[in-house]
Amino acid sequence: MVNRRGMWLVVAVAFLLGLAGPAVAADPVAVLTEIRAGQGEIRIKLAGENDWKAPQPLQALRPGDQLRATSDARASVVFTGGRAAQAVTASNSPFNVPTPSGAGGGERVGVLVSSVTSFLVGKQDKPAYVSQYAALTTRGIKPPPTVLISPRDTRVAADQVSFEWTGGDFLKYRVRLFGPDGSLIWEAADLPRKPMAYPGGSGKALEAGRKYAWELHTERQAVQRAEFEIVPTVEADRIKKELDSLTPSALRGQSANTIALVRAGLLFKEGLNDGARRELLKAIATDDNEASLHQLLGHVYDRIGLRDLAADSFDQARHLSQAKP
Numbered sequence: 001m002v003n004r005r006g007m008w009l010v011v012a013v014a015f016l017l018g019l020a021g022p023a024v025a026a027d028p029v030a031v032l033t034e035i036r037a038g039q040g041e042i043r044i045k046l047a048g049e050n051d052w053k054a055p056q057p058l059q060a061l062r063p064g065d066q067l068r069a070t071s072d073a074r075a076s077v078v079f080t081g082g083r084a085a086q087a088v089t090a091s092n093s094p095f096n097v098p099t100p101s102g103a104g105g106g107e108r109v110g111v112l113v114s115s116v117t118s119f120l121v122g123k124q125d126k127p128a129y130v131s132q133y134a135a136l137t138t139r140g141i142k143p144p145p146t147v148l149i150s151p152r153d154t155r156v157a158a159d160q161v162s163f164e165w166t167g168g169d170f171l172k173y174r175v176r177l178f179g180p181d182g183s184l185i186w187e188a189a190d191l192p193r194k195p196m197a198y199p200g201g202s203g204k205a206l207e208a209g210r211k212y213a214w215e216l217h218t219e220r221q222a223v224q225r226a227e228f229e230i231v232p233t234v235e236a237d238r239i240k241k242e243l244d245s246l247t248p249s250a251l252r253g254q255s256a257n258t259i260a261l262v263r264a265g266l267l268f269k270e271g272l273n274d275g276a277r278r279e280l281l282k283a284i285a286t287d288d289n290e291a292s293l294h295q296l297l298g299h300v301y302d303r304i305g306l307r308d309l310a311a312d313s314f315d316q317a318r319h320l321s322q323a324k325p
Helices: 004-020 108-120 132-138 233-245 256-269 273-286 291-303 307-322
Strands: 030-036 042-045 066-069 074-079 086-088 147-150 154-156 162-166 173-178 184-191 211-218 224-230
Touching: 030 042, 030 108, 030 256, 030 291, 066 074, 066 086, 074 108, 074 256, 108 233, 108 256, 147 224, 154 273, 162 211, 233 256, 256 273, 256 291, 273 291, 291 307
Parallel strands: 154 224
Antiparallel strands: 030 074, 042 066, 074 086, 147 162, 173 184, 173 211, 211 224
């Protein structure tokens, strides 16, 4: 007769083996960078599943996942490992995400795109918080009108420091810049609400590799303060060369939105959060209907602590990805 304790041990082991499943899910090998429904639709079927469903912006893709486009719909996929980017249309649907060949691309641009793609994996998710802006709006209360935008919690090249904030056009503002030792090194008063570049000619030269802080002052509102770091010269030159290499000709006919995402992803990966923000805003100004641009912008805003703007960007990305033609 089988011992009762032994029988339960066998059952428990079998149960745990069942939880393990037949195999561990493969690592992501690509990211969906563009979802253009047009008059059709884009659908995805994950490996091991039976149902087709709407994809998420910047969705990570694994071997065996399938993408399907109908009518004039179009999706764009970038890969890790140096594989050339892929456009998915009705003519090549369903497109099966392939298993990496192991060969990998050796070209400099291919390696760069692969690195950025790996960084973008996981960006389909968003932080779990609710926008204070949305909560205040629901109660009919306007949020504070003045918000320090840039530079904040970012690295930036010495010649690209530009102070930016939101607020009322009727107000006057004061900007104060503090050096690594905390001393005041420059200030400007009676400023209108518009971006202001740091005056390299009249202002003290900013040192590479050092951290600075700046404050925004305006009447009847609390002083706002943020920090930023000047990128070392050698590193700034490398990043600029890499950014300059991400051109339409080098990326083999990829769309402008996908190129903008890769460029912004590179800057975001390197900690140049403000540069990534500007790259994405420039692309959105040209095409406001690409969900992936808003999704990545939400992550940038979240990284620099602008959660209200992040939540708005994530909401816009979700709205665009769920919109019907």
